[in-house]
Amino acid sequence: MIQNYIEKILRAKVYDVAQETPLDFARTLSEKLNNHVYLKREDLQPVFSFKLRGAYNKMSGLTPEQMAKGVIAASAGNHAQGVALAAKKMGIKALIVMPKTTPDIKIKAVRAYGAKIVLHGDSYDDAYVHAMEIAVEKAMTFIHPYDDPDVIAGQGTVGMEILRQHNAAIHAIFVPVGGGGLLAGIAAYVKFVRPDIKIIAVEPDDADCLNQAMLAGQRVTLAQVGLFADGVAVKQIGEETFRLARLYVDQVITVSTDEICAAIKDIFDDTRSVAEPAGALAVAGLKKYVEQQDLSHATLVAIDSGANMNFDRLRYVAERTLVGEHREILLAVTIPEMPGSFLRFCKMLGKRSITEFNYRYFDSHEAQVFVGITSSGVETDRQQLIDQLSADGFAVTDMTCSELAKDHIRYMVGGHAPFELHERVYSLQFPERPGALLKFLMSLGSQWNISLFHYRNHGAAFGKVLIGIQLADKDCKAFVHCLDVLGLSYREETANPAYRMFAGGVSKAVP
Incomplete structure (x- = not known):
């Protein structure tokens, strides 16, 4: 029942470690959109993310026996830091399983709080499976990043603070969605206290697990997810979070990578702080909503949910911002x-x-x-x-x-190949860790010839590669099987206009 969540949120023990973050008026963005825009600054938490709230609230309810055996979590970033800091505050041991692709800055941040780290797999899903195995083996308590009532209640204190900080009219609150813990907590509290306020969920258009679940009427598992907004790159919405979202969320908005990049700049212009892609998601959704609804003079709140940005990604963000704006x-x-x-x-x-x-x-x-x-x-x-x-x-x-044009073609020089190469072209995502490229090339062996290759580091956990392979029609199935065995995310681009116009081979040699 909703009353249970309200009680849990009101009693949540988050403020031993978390701060009541400010609700800042975004003057520049408000003038641009002709609305009154406020940013809930969860990027100002000690771990630069809201995740600390849910982690500590869950851990504060552990029994002495559970605390003695310690806690374990799977995370590539913000949840890991939240669990690590909470464990340090409580004086209990913490083990964090992180993908091998996790950037050093996040690994060092977790270690700085005293947690032990195990690096396993190339994705959160790999880390999660391994963490669950260790939890059973060592009888440690697993701290779920989102699909747990106590975690949801901890995140719900964000909604409680918003209503206390702004008791006048609010048209809508925009909330970023990954697994749905923050959304579920805010939605449950706000809809109980102020049902007139719209709760609008925002997802990347290439990682929209809630949007797809809403359309299907049940949870679905995405075949693959985009990794730019890695903090919300979740293939399936949580079971309990989806139940609450169906009851209390008014709308789901999806936004592109370019729109997220533009929102990062908007936040910087108003706050001089740099949001991570997932942290700027709500602002991107707010802007899109205003444009779609032709809305003006309304009060809108966006959750700036995190600032754990890798410095190397700023170049990519700046490049994509112009298109997003x-x-x-x-x-x-x-x-x-x-x-x-x-x-x-x-x-x-x-x-x-x-x-x-x-x-x-x-x-x-x-x-x-x-x-x-x-x-x-x-x-x-x-x-x-x-x-x-x-x-x-x-x-x-x-x-x-065109993602192919923006990620690869605009940076490639030399033009077309001078003759028909009989090549197939694929865009791939490589895990950014030593040996990944070598492993891929060794798996190909010498049976196929690489006729085109373009890679550019974006400072993310996964790099984007454009590769051309000279393939006879009879060999295409075998090559695709090779990609499937490697578990790489890929898409064939042979018919993509950007490739055909600027990089494809021609039918005869050019004198």
Whole structure:
């Protein structure tokens, strides 16, 4: 019953270690959106994330026997730090199982709180299975990151604080979703006290386990999840968290990587702090909601849920922010290969600036260029520009939403292969740890030839690779089986326009 959760939240013992974080007015974002936007600053917690609340609340209820045997958790970051700090405060031993792909900064942070660490597997799922095995073997108490009533209640204190800090009207509270613990706790409390306030869940569009569960009417397991917002990269929503979400959540919004990057910049502009991708998720959803609803003069709250950002990722975030803010348009444009064509093309752009221009001579009649162009920030501006160029005789392909173009093609030089290679092209995700690439290449052996390879470090747990393999049709099934055996996340890109226009082989040699 909901009353049980309200009692648990009111009695939650989180403030021995957690802080009551401020609800800050985001002046710049409010002016931009013509609404009153507030940020709940969970990034200011001692572990730079809300996760400390649920972990400590769960652990504070352990029996003396359980505390004597210690606790164990599986996590790649924020939950691990929360459990480690809570264990240090309580004077009990903690063991954290983390994927081998976990960045050093997070491993060092957990060790700094005195917890022991076991590195196992390449993903959270691998770490979770191993942690459960150790928990049984050593009779340790497993501290679940989200699907536990006491953890949910601890996270629910965020909602309690929001209503205490702002007792005037609130149109909606936007909450990031991974496993659903924060969402379930906030939704249960807020809907009991202020049922008029909308609770809106926000997920990455490539890791939308709650959205898919809502559509199906039951929990589903995603085949794979995007890893940019690693703090919410969960394949299946929790059982108890989903039950509460179905009762108390008004809407689920999904956002793109570019929109998350733009939200990181929005938070920085107002607070001069750098949110991690999962931490900026709620702001991205808030912005999208305002645009969809054409909303103005409303009070909106977004949970800034964490700031455990790897410094190496900032370059990638900055690059993707312009597209997320609708301030950069990426196009493939075909222009005549003759003097004056580029000048004519630039005149068509008027006062717009070109952010990049990629071109290599290939054909004596036509040139295909990859171009970045500044935009006004209005989403409709992109289509207007495309229409103008098309009307003037330029063949245009919109690459603004092409992940392949943004992750790989814009950084590749050299142009097309000089002849038909009979290659198949795949985008892959490699775990960022020593030996991963060598393991992959050794698994391929010498039976297939690599004809294209592009990799760029994004500072994340998994790197993105574009690879071309020369394959006869009869060998395609065997190659795909090899990828499946390795357990890599992959997608075939052979028919992708970005590849075919700028990197594919041609049917005859170019003189």
